[in-house]
């Protein structure tokens with residue numbers, strides 16, 4: 346790209362969060378407000394903390410990304426969004442029980458002022474939730490148009506220069522891709538016919554993209570991962586990215602699997618199980634929602650290990666993923682992995698990982714980075730699927746001719762090289 350075309354981040358950036366009252370959303374919003382008040386550190390955020398090497402190693406140039414890449418300032422962010430419950434962001438955060446009350450108090454006034462707009466919701470898509478703050482328009486198309494109005498009104502009333510929409514709402518039931526999703530015309534017709542092939546998340550995404558607004562899919566929903574949405578985003582010159590934030594167990598998987606592969610160690614079993622007690626865990630307790638998550642979590646290993654090329658090492662892997670709803674743990678997920686590997690002369694070995702994590706604490710910095718990078722991508726004139734943001738996703742979106750990249754470190758190199766290109770610096774191939 347010609348970096349002279351890059352528009353500076355002037356004015357306010359509106360960040361509209363779908364699922365505003367949820368655990369991830371409120372941890373992201375409250376955390377960002379704390380950081381900008383000097384009341385907390387943005388740990389886990391590449392945009393806020395990471396450095397980037399520029400030029401040759403001996404030049405010793407390692408500036409912070411945010412000092413050389415023109416990203417929006419945290420002070421310029423205005424938050425808003427939608428939820429199926431009327432609770433404001435403070436009430437949502439208290440309910441989510443991720444951040445301590447003493448931390449929420451520091452930004453209580455700001456959080457209370459963030460009230461959700463009515464949601465697009467269909468209970469058939471999230472069976473465990475009973476939404477009460479829901480739009481009543483007749484068809485999917487009308488609902489989508491109502492979301493467009495919300496975006497326009499938010500932009501005007503908050504004096505925003507630009508908007509980004511991020512999905513942090515619940516995982517919808519598994520929706521297989523069908524012919525309806527392959528073409529923009531058929532997708533639009535299905536929306537007008539109020540077809541069940543159109544999920545609520547598709548209504549938000551179509552609305553955002555039509556308004557020229559980048560859209561980020563943080564759940565494993567089909568949503569923008571279809572040719573019709575790729576067409577729309579190219580047509581409207583809008584960057585999109587997804588899907589399913591890569592936070593805990595899958596992040597570890599995409600670190601460990603490349604390690605086995607580079608050392609040519611074999612793998613014959615990977616059993617991953619989780620206990621989780623927040624609302625996300627409750628939603629995923631429904632087999633139809635779990636199926637969406639399962640497909641996303643299972644997709645990782647094959648592309649990293651290439652069993653076609655290495656049948657002896659990876660041709661016969663038993664890979665199982667389980668999520669169990671266990672209320673006492675709330676947002677403190679425990680993810681266990683039992684990994685059966687084998688080495689020299691087929692001798693077996695085992696590796697156990699027990700990750701006692703905080704799901705939303707891991708996800709919040711990803712939300713911040715994705716919002717800031719998507720806004721950057723839009724100002725760069727990028728459109729369609731943002732492959733360079735694969736780093737953040739369990740199931741990085743890709744078109745039908747592209748193979749996804751799952752290896753965390755290759756994804757990171759791609760992210761940083763894209764940033765180097767954006768600011769007119771040499772990309773680095775590590776051959777010096």
Ligand SMILES: NC(=O)c1ccc[n+]([C@@H]2O[C@H](COP(=O)([O-])OP(=O)(O)OC[C@H]3O[C@@H](n4cnc5c(N)ncnc54)[C@H](O)[C@@H]3O)[C@@H](O)[C@H]2O)c1
Nearest residue numbers: 364366367368369428464514515516564590592624625704
């Ligand atoms: N936390 C992580 O590490 C992580 C990682 C990957 C993906 N995710 C995904 O992020 C999403 C959010 O997770 P969470 O723990 O915050 O869940 P949550 O249940 O706490 O929050 C989801 C919110 O979305 C709202 N909602 C549901 N359907 C909606 C709709 N159609 N429109 C508007 N709002 C709607 C719910 O009312 C709720 O407030 C889930 O889909 C989860 O699978 C989380």
